[in-house]
Amino acid sequence: MDHNYSVGTPVKVKAGFHDKETEIEMSGWTGRVSEVEGNQVLVEFDNETIEEFPDEYVMHQMDNERDSNSYWFYYQALTPFASGKASEKTSSFTEAKPVSRRKALGKVLAWTGGTALAGYLLYQCVSDDDDVTVTEEDSVGLQKKEGWDTGADGMKVALAAPMSLDYLGLPETQWKKYKEADNLKKVYTPATDNFKKYSSNSLFESLGQKTLQAQMKPSANIDTKTTFKKGLGVRQILLDAQNPEVNLVVIDLPGQQSVAVAAALADVADVIPTFNNWPHPLGEVPAHETLASSIYYASYVDREKNKKTTKKKATVLALDRNRFQSAKDGKLTPVKEGNFDNRYNVDLPTVDELKAAGITNVVYITPSETDIEKDDINEEFATYREKGIEVAMLPISRFEETKEQVAATSDPKRTGQYATNYYYGGSPLGAMFFFYHYPMYRSFNRTSIPSGANSRFSRAPAYTPTRRPTSFASRSVGGKGGFGKSRPTGFGKVTVNRSMSTGKTVGFGSSFRSSYRSGGGSRSGSFGRSRGGGFFS
Amino acid sequence: MKFKGIFKTLFGPDEEESGFVGLQLVILNSVEDSIRERIHSAIAAMPEEQTAGQKWKFYKDISDLLLELLPFAEYGYWDVVDDPKTAETEFNQWVDDIDSSSIDQETGGATEDWNDTDRIDTDKYYIVVSLLFLLQQKNSFKKLNEFADSVDESAVNDRITYSNLIQQLRQLDFTTCISDAIFVMPGNDTDGFSWSDMRTEGWDYLKPIF
Numbered sequence A: 001m002d003h004n005y006s007v008g009t010p011v012k013v014k015a016g017f018h019d020k021e022t023e024i025e026m027s028g029w030t031g032r033v034s035e036v037e038g039n040q041v042l043v044e045f046d047n048e049t050i051e052e053f054p055d056e057y058v059m060h061q062m063d064n065e066r067d068s069n070s071y072w073f074y075y076q077a078l079t080p081f082a083s084g085k086a087s088e089k090t091s092s093f094t095e096a097k098p099v100s101r102r103k104a105l106g107k108v109l110a111w112t113g114g115t116a117l118a119g120y121l122l123y124q125c126v127s128d129d130d131d132v133t134v135t136e137e138d139s140v141g142l143q144k145k146e147g148w149d150t151g152a153d154g155m156k157v158a159l160a161a162p163m164s165l166d167y168l169g170l171p172e173t174q175w176k177k178y179k180e181a182d183n184l185k186k187v188y189t190p191a192t193d194n195f196k197k198y199s200s201n202s203l204f205e206s207l208g209q210k211t212l213q214a215q216m217k218p219s220a221n222i223d224t225k226t227t228f229k230k231g232l233g234v235r236q237i238l239l240d241a242q243n244p245e246v247n248l249v250v251i252d253l254p255g256q257q258s259v260a261v262a263a264a265l266a267d268v269a270d271v272i273p274t275f276n277n278w279p280h281p282l283g284e285v286p287a288h289e290t291l292a293s294s295i296y297y298a299s300y301v302d303r304e305k306n307k308k309t310t311k312k313k314a315t316v317l318a319l320d321r322n323r324f325q326s327a328k329d330g331k332l333t334p335v336k337e338g339n340f341d342n343r344y345n346v347d348l349p350t351v352d353e354l355k356a357a358g359i360t361n362v363v364y365i366t367p368s369e370t371d372i373e374k375d376d377i378n379e380e381f382a383t384y385r386e387k388g389i390e391v392a393m394l395p396i397s398r399f400e401e402t403k404e405q406v407a408a409t410s411d412p413k414r415t416g417q418y419a420t421n422y423y424y425g426g427s428p429l430g431a432m433f434f435f436y437h438y439p440m441y442r443s444f445n446r447t448s449i450p451s452g453a454n455s456r457f458s459r460a461p462a463y464t465p466t467r468r469p470t471s472f473a474s475r476s477v478g479g480k481g482g483f484g485k486s487r488p489t490g491f492g493k494v495t496v497n498r499s500m501s502t503g504k505t506v507g508f509g510s511s512f513r514s515s516y517r518s519g520g521g522s523r524s525g526s527f528g529r530s531r532g533g534g535f536f537s
Numbered sequence B: 001m002k003f004k005g006i007f008k009t010l011f012g013p014d015e016e017e018s019g020f021v022g023l024q025l026v027i028l029n030s031v032e033d034s035i036r037e038r039i040h041s042a043i044a045a046m047p048e049e050q051t052a053g054q055k056w057k058f059y060k061d062i063s064d065l066l067l068e069l070l071p072f073a074e075y076g077y078w079d080v081v082d083d084p085k086t087a088e089t090e091f092n093q094w095v096d097d098i099d100s101s102s103i104d105q106e107t108g109g110a111t112e113d114w115n116d117t118d119r120i121d122t123d124k125y126y127i128v129v130s131l132l133f134l135l136q137q138k139n140s141f142k143k144l145n146e147f148a149d150s151v152d153e154s155a156v157n158d159r160i161t162y163s164n165l166i167q168q169l170r171q172l173d174f175t176t177c178i179s180d181a182i183f184v185m186p187g188n189d190t191d192g193f194s195w196s197d198m199r200t201e202g203w204d205y206l207k208p209i210f
Helices: A047-051 A055-063 A101-113 A137-147 A171-181 A181-188 A203-206 A210-215 A223-242 A253-265 A287-304 A349-354 A375-386 A430-439 B034-043 B052-072 B084-101 B139-151 B159-169
Strands: A008-015 A030-037 A042-044 A072-074 A079-082 A122-124 A132-138 A249-253 A267-273 A314-320 A361-366 A390-393 A401-407 A419-426 A492-499 A505-510 B019-027 B073-081 B127-138 B177-185
Touching: A008 A492, A030 A047, A030 B052, A047 B127, A055 A132, A055 B052, A137 A210, A171 A181, A171 A287, A181 A203, A181 A287, A203 A210, A203 A287, A210 A492, A223 A253, A223 A287, A223 A401, A223 A419, A223 A430, A249 B084, A253 A267, A253 A314, A267 B159, A349 A375, A361 A375, A375 A390, B019 B052, B019 B084, B019 B139, B019 B159, B034 B052, B034 B127, B034 B139, B052 B073, B052 B127, B052 B159, B052 B177, B073 B084, B073 B139, B127 B139, B139 B159
Parallel strands: A249 A314, A249 A361, A267 A314, A361 A390
Antiparallel strands: A008 A030, A008 A079, A030 A042, A042 A072, A122 A132, A132 A492, A401 A419, A492 A505, B019 B073, B019 B127, B127 B177
């Protein structure tokens, strides 16, 4: 072989070169080498060239069952295009071997099949414009294989409120142990095996990536800290309730806030995390914030969850409400241009599993009264209701602040000072209304409301989960109550552009492509059935 | 009334999997009276039997015409189906649905329910052009499918998206074409759909082109 052309090399046809059969001049046509056989190379033409093809050339190639978009050249007819400035002597070598479509494709496939992608390859093709192969892969799977920041090497995550001290005021020397994946997993591992299969430690496992671990710090912005205090209000209710164990609490707040509420409940609940993605510098879901919040509260949770108690604990599922976005019509919102698709969906326990665990109600903690259940759990919630499991919404916004003097028993150093606490309805008395609004909880301490006590709220939010069309509905593959439902096409996957020459990931895009095509499959079999009319074809 | 039907399949389906591409445009005819005649002429000039190269040239010319008329297109619909299990079904469904609305090809006469006395109004502003392709899932379909994948949901009904889609159709490799069809409705030289017609049942899938 007397040349250095290899697969992926950008090339240009030298001036004066003509197709022997049609006499069409191909000078200046550009593309990339897709195959090499001795002194001949197969060139896949680029878009610019294809758009300018003479009609005669395309028709001739097609009539001879050849692929007009590729062409076998002897190497002497070509010049490297990247260097571009190479002298373009008129080629004296005008013989070329037109390639048959069938032959060309077969060889291209053989070549792409030779790349080291077996095992996770869903589809593969050759980009026309770049020296890359394009594959579609599971996002977390890709990150585990190629690094958490795949495709964005060197970029960093931006934490909203990085802290040098964690929630308990511990310095880095004491909280840094929670940056170890195993330690953080241990802190947030549920104490019991109840609903274990719905738990995910994937987010915490990402700290096994050293470059991510180095960037992570405890983080909690004002919203997260406020939500933690509201979580303490929820905690007080669970403490006051006789029967917390019969109610499954599902926290569905933005990840970092969900962690905050879960942390506040650490001593009164068995918390099951469901964070099933990894951070990425360009992640669609800000998983790094959820992770940083987990580190911020880790020492507190570690301390509180191990306190001895005889009181029965509630079961709590912690969800990240930012795990995906969708429109009111149930269509998933596509990943923003350039973002890495680290979205995911969650599964919830089946009715049978809930009943087997003695759970008769579900309390769904949302940001506000207008935030109904996310699309991926609509089917489960609707099924719960249909099968006799009551689902009640508890907006975290109903926990409102009040100033209270700090009691000597709770913090001697601050005795007499005022602290901001959060209660259902905004006051300790108002909190008593909770047990009237949410009768699935029975109060230990109070059976009647003191005279003069008022509540800003007269009842629990009117909320009835109703089955609706979503991108997740009717996709259950496990049969029972939706467990194991499959993800919509392309969801949580990325198309990966991988350099042919280096094998490295050089870019990615969202693979999402469910029903957003024009019309979205809503034709209902009535296509074009307007009255009469002719046609012409 | 003329009918040339679906083009005969030049190359029967081989063992390759197939993919479907469908495009329908509702073009405002009142702006330029020659629009329908130009489309009809282009279609009428097509020979009954074509080589792959001739077919490519035909659709390239049609595509160029549609690109020229795109500013007058008010509604549209397009779809790309890469599931080989449903692609052929989708193609046939489109054909059947359009065909069922068209006139009797044997008699060449108007259907019984197509006369002005039945219509809400008799304006004849719109003509509907439909292009359908069932293709082997080889390079040119893959490329078109990649284009479809790249379209953001918010841009599906943008005029530029339709323009890009039609550009892609100009590059189809007809050696991989299993079946294709083109329809223009109404099929005579004088009729057309009114604004009210386009809002009757059966056209509700159409989206405004922005």
